Amino acid sequence: MKKLLAIGILCIMTTAVIPGCVNNKEININNSNKITIHESISEKNITKIVKYAKNMNLIYYDENGNIVNPYNGDKWKYKVFIDATGQKFLLKNKDDPIPNWTKEILGNDFKVINVPLTNVVVMSSTEIALMEAINDDGSVISSVKGIMWGKSYKWYFKDINKSLAEGKIIDVGSSSNPNWDEIIEINPQVIFVYPGYDGDKIIAKCKELGITYVADAEYLENDPLGRCEWVKMFAAFYNKEPEAKRYFEKVENNCLKVMNKTKNCPKVTVAWGYNSQWGCYVPENNSYVAKEIMFYCNGDYIFKDLNGTGSAKIDYETFAERAKDADVWIIPSSPTWLSTFKKDNPGYETFKAVKNGRVFCKSDDYWQLGLLKTDEVIMDLATILHPEAFKGRKTHFFLKYNIENNTATSFIAK
Helix, strand or coil: CCCCCCCCCCCCCCCCCCCCCCCCCEEECCCCCEEECCCCCCHHHCCCCCCCCCCCEEEEECCCCCEECHHHCCCCCEEEEECCCCCEEEEEECCCCCCCCHHHHHCCCCEEEEECCCCEEECCHHHHHHHHCCCCCCHHHHCEEEECCCCCCCCCCHHHHHHHHHCCCEECECCCCECHHHHHHHCCCEEEECCCCHHHHHHHHHHHHCCCEEECCHHHCCCHHHHHCCHHHHHHHHCCHHHHHHHHHHHHHHHHHHHHHHCCCCCCEEEECCEECCEEEEECCCCHHHHHHHHHCCCEECCCCCCCCCEEEECHHHHHHHHCCCCEEEECCCHHHCCCHHHHCCCHHHCHHHHCCCEEEECCCHHHHHHHCHHHHHHHHHHHHCHHHCCCCEEEEEEEEECCCCEEEEEECC
């Protein structure tokens, strides 16, 4: 829940390079960082590393400082990553020297990290989710020595549970008040954080203690594939580009299949949100949730007129007035957190979706496994919106919600 609202950070370019820029043309990364393309680079070799993630900047080089693309099969020697706070990193294998062209590209203000990483602390379960995607040999998760909130909630990743139980991973406390003595004892090569919220305090403390941090920003992406594509950042720190390529292409292809399958289905109106003790929040029209509904699953979102990339707080009366006529009502929580739903949402029984049995909620494991299985989330969403196109399919992340007894079960399309 901690990543629902977007915050402002440096505007970093979507693509690693700009098609059309050639020989000695500068590529602006942001207002203060520039990357120079060397003479030997031809236009055809300047290709995108990232397709969907607007807030990620990652560039690969050969030993001579020429830009290459391992996702197109090129061999790399060095990597440059600019994180969500503008830090510049040169990633290299331990035995490789720092190349003499580095300052020409990065200036004097950059950090060197030897990869693959073997000792890290992680702030968020979403970071763990993307690390799991490239953990084919166990080396990525085995590098995790500390996790914030490690034992504070249920983990749906078996290897994390096992490592916490065996003491291989230490619970280093909450992200709002981590145990810095334990973190110092771990002596991590990197702490993976996200900017904003508690992350800013962690970043400030890392600077004070001289601990290297890397800020990722998947939660700021307004496309579900953009969020998922941050797996490429983690791949860069673990030399897992082939694994990231296989994983992401599978997810992308499955999502595009859903788009193709639903594009001619009759549109259904979709309400997303509910009233709780914290108020009534709904996704704005350029958020990744709205994109899942409208772009990937051909749904008609009832608040598509609310401009923005995050969530908007509205009064319940406004929500109810529109939601009461929606074909499908999605409640973005699990029954675990919906014990006061009936009291908080007066008049729900008059909603069209309630009368027709088309009310859905989320599974308990959605917030951990959902990012890892982005394609299954979108397939589930498409299944509940257009069951006629997915006959026989059983959902996992979106469950049929029984409001009267606050229970939920998988939905089977008929």
